[in-house]
Amino acid sequence: MTRMNRDRRSLIRAVAGLAALSAVGCSAAAFAQSEGPIRIGLIYSKQGPGAAIGQYLQRGSELAVEQAGRKVLGRPIELVWLDEPNPQVSQQNMQRLVDENKVVAVVGGNYSSSALAMMSVANREKIPLILTGAAASEITGKSCSRYTFRTQATVPVQMRGLMPYVSQIGKKVYFLTASYAFGQDILRSSRALLKENGATEVGVDEVPINTADYSSYILKIRQAKPDVIVGGLVGGDFSNFMKQWNEMGMKDKIPYAAIAVTDTDFWDVGPQASTGIFVKPWYYNNPKNTEVEKKMMADFTKKYNEPPSDKTWSGWIGMRALLESIEAAKSTDAKAIVSQLEKWKNTEGEIPFFFRDWDHQMVRPAVIVGVKKQITDKWDYFDVLKNTSDSEADTAKAFGTKEEVGCPMPAL
């Protein structure tokens, strides 16, 4: 009996203690929200095949914070960076940022699958999320969300920029795409554009993710004798293919055209094997870059002794949009930040860009680049050929109409 009493007493004490502790925790968090530093979450890959991309994205976001004097609303900014290894863990990390770190917003998400998983948390917890990668159409299409904004152009938009170029090279097209949502998105949108551009499909291979050896695919392509290859491989898969394409003596035989590549893919491959025509959101050595972008490049190069990749730009512009919107909202309230992001507009360049209020897609032309014939610089691999669109009206048209995009934007 005594023993039971003692047990019960200690249990009650423990519960009381726990309650007291959590009360302290709550008030500390409340204090942090209104007085202390403003915490912003980052979700970028720290390990695995996406680590290099994650690093450049993070450096871009970090640089935007530094350029803002590490302050927003007069309060210090604290960045909390968690990993983006796969959709499940990215989603858990998003939840952790909200529950444990009490962030006011999150910038991150390079992979469409992770991005979609993170969006569900952003929605439920009402936390603004700015996606700096993730090209799948549905993110700002049928799965669009009031709390999510995306900087990267969708697959169909990028393909629409690239296909006229492809058809200039030749009419017989071979597709080599990744066998998941991203690759299928490329296949779907390019097939629709083939007819418009008078081209035909002579072969297609959907390659499983993490394929190490491409020799069998390359032999098939040789056999099919296409004029041009439209690719949809990313990261390590793309670099592996490019190396083996060169190794098998195909480099200057059949041109390769693709979207959603990043500078680090080519830096990994090296000048000897790099080839092709690509659509990228940004290129550091583009004479048309704005003064602010040039300053970003200078600051980055000074700090890391190498030029920024397009991923750096994405991480940077995503964070800038967020910080500027928090300043404009004069508050860390999620709804106020979302309203300001919807009004945010960058007018530093020839063509202003912004997040469209009805689908939260950043409307901005990408650049089409070609690998230089002779690469002499360690970092500078491309000649900028042109923008995917040349006027504000054409850009808006390229990103599609409300009906084409099909975003049922929920109320705030």
Add this chain to the structure above:
Amino acid sequence: MLDTLVSQTANGLVLGFVYVLIAVGLSITFGLLGVINFAHGAFFALGAYVAWQLYQLFGWWAVILAPPIVGVVGMLIEVTIIRRLYGKEPLLSLIVTFALALLIEALIRYGWGADGKPFNPPPFLTGIVEVGPLLITKYRVAVFGVTITTLLALWAFLVWTPYGRVLRAGSRDPEMVELLGINLPRVLTAVFGLGCALAAIAGLLAAPLWTVSPSMAANAVMPAFVVVAIGGLGSLRGAVVAGLAVGVVTSLTIQFWPEAAAASMYVLMFAIMLIRPRGLFGERWERFE
């Protein structure tokens, strides 16, 4: 059609040989030490990075030093960490070597950076060889040659040298070997180093074909485990036959049924496991039953 078939098979064999090299290292470590080394892929990546560094510093011929260097690193790790796992639960060695894999990957990233390193075949090995219907690159022929030489040397070492006999005896009856006055712990250290050096040779050969990045082993380790399972744990002969089978089956599936390319080797493994649960050449080992 014939020329495509011949070329596909030849390229499949080369891919298979790279898998064999990775799998043999895994298989030896397991067969002789009883440790399933999840960090094997990390030593593969380390081999590629050390080779890249040596190439940058001293030129092409220095890359042959990469496997011995990685072997020595492996031996140091055996003495400090792996040794404690002998005779313990297999689960423990899985967890520890998995942690080791993450640690080595992180150290590579810390030391060499997260970006990949450009690495292409040496100039004297670039170009294509066309013999009748067969089309293959010079570099792949070299990979073929190096792998066969390595495997023959390994086989000769295990079968014909006194040291090889100690290894094989030690794997079956360690107590008896120690009773004969042989310093078994030292032998086991060398075995682990040998396994790591084999992984490094595979990494070195794969470096001009695959991107040299900290996680480059991710694509290679899974096939290697499949090869070991098909061939039979601890069997050198099994690893060779299984590796070649996986390589050829994968490339022919890509030619004729590309949708099934990723699944083909698992289907092969499944079929073999149904018929021979210990793998093609797996024997009954008293220690592991």
